[in-house]
Amino acid sequence: MKKIKIGVIGLGYVGLPVAVAFSKKYKVLGFDINSKRINELNRSIDNTLEISTESLNIAKNRNFVLTDNINDLKTCNIYIITVPTPINTDNLPDLTALVLASESVGKILSKNDIVIYESTVYPGCTEEVCVPLLEKHSEMVYNQDFFCGYSPERINPGDKKRTIEKIVKVVSGSNKNTTKKINRLYSSVIDAGTYVANSIKVAEAAKVIENAQRDINIAFINELSKIFSKLNIDTNDVIDAASTKWNFLDFRPGLVGGHCIGVDPYYLAYKAKIEGYKPEIILAGRKVNNSMGKFVVSELFKAYNFNNSLSDKTNVLILGATFKENCPDYRNTRVLDIFNELEDLKVQFDVVDPWIDSDSFFSDHNIQVMNELPNKKYNMIIVAVAHDKFKTIDYEKLKINDDTIVYDVKGILEKPIYTSRL
């Protein structure tokens, strides 16, 4: 193969770290349709906070060029597609970005190029949806003129220890030779090594089941928390005890949002239904996890009403609005379910999240999020997200009186700081 030149399409949470990692060894061109994102990255600002300004500067001084013009990628011979694959309001796969990206790459594809998909999809999607678009727009034949691969991404945003180079990468290719080339390519930058899957479809399936399995495990624990609430026992206390057995799986209750665990099971369910199988456990898990915001609010009020009656002055502080701890990502955050419940109950609430871009959250959800704690006191406090900063707050200062409830959704506080938890 001639000198490797990589084009990365979609520079978000996944694409940017991928591009920076490859730029340590190869020439990399990063493309995003969002010109604002490209402008910021050109100023070495990554608003996903995954790559530091220093690392971006080093990458750009080395081999990394950014553009919002796909035609600049024409001279690349490897394309890596890392665009979003969300669900629509009916919980069905929304492949719009994947389709557009495949069309754009198809138009600039040359003979012998390799297109590798990293976006999470259902098994079969790469070859059934994307390859025909590449063929159509390149007017070339798959596995004859151009080749494909699939390598699912496993990064964990906000996790500064398990970075891309330190996570084993599953790779696959459309034929033996391409698989070899793709494996060599990823092995050259992934310190943890690679795992070669038997086919593209196997690699696609491996990714969705990793997240579907996690979703179901959490759903089981969430269901337990509903049962244990009726029995007046603390779920985390039960898990602490059960975890002393060697083969008990230590999952904790909580809200399940984001664009992976809360989304990927729907991709698998969609494909299963198309093939004539209606999944039961996968969708039941989704249903339980989606019900947790409402349950948290009902538990909160159960604890509060033990001693108090509601008035129009009753107020609630919600700590955290992102979908997970220590990162600014709030896509599909289930904290929204808590907001909606409180709004329905006509209870005043404030939201504090030090990680969130308040303006963008307001324009998406019409809810004001403060980055700092206000000088106010509250009747109820919900610790909804496990940001490290919430572990060191002086909760006494936020309490309106001794009856203030501190509801610790994620079980991050020590006794006796919290009043109740799932």
Ligand SMILES: NC(=O)c1ccc[n+]([C@@H]2O[C@H](COP(=O)([O-])OP(=O)(O)OC[C@H]3O[C@@H](n4cnc5c(N)ncnc54)[C@H](O)[C@@H]3O)[C@@H](O)[C@H]2O)c1
């Ligand atoms: N974020 C994660 O933790 C994570 C982990 C593993 C896998 N994934 C998967 O990786 C994929 C990307 O996720 P993400 O979190 O990086 O998304 P993201 O929203 O952070 O980034 C996607 C980027 O793609 C750009 N984009 C959209 N359409 C495009 C197009 N047609 N051409 C070029 N650029 C386009 C967007 O502007 C955005 O900058 C998804 O399939 C996701 O499920 C994400």
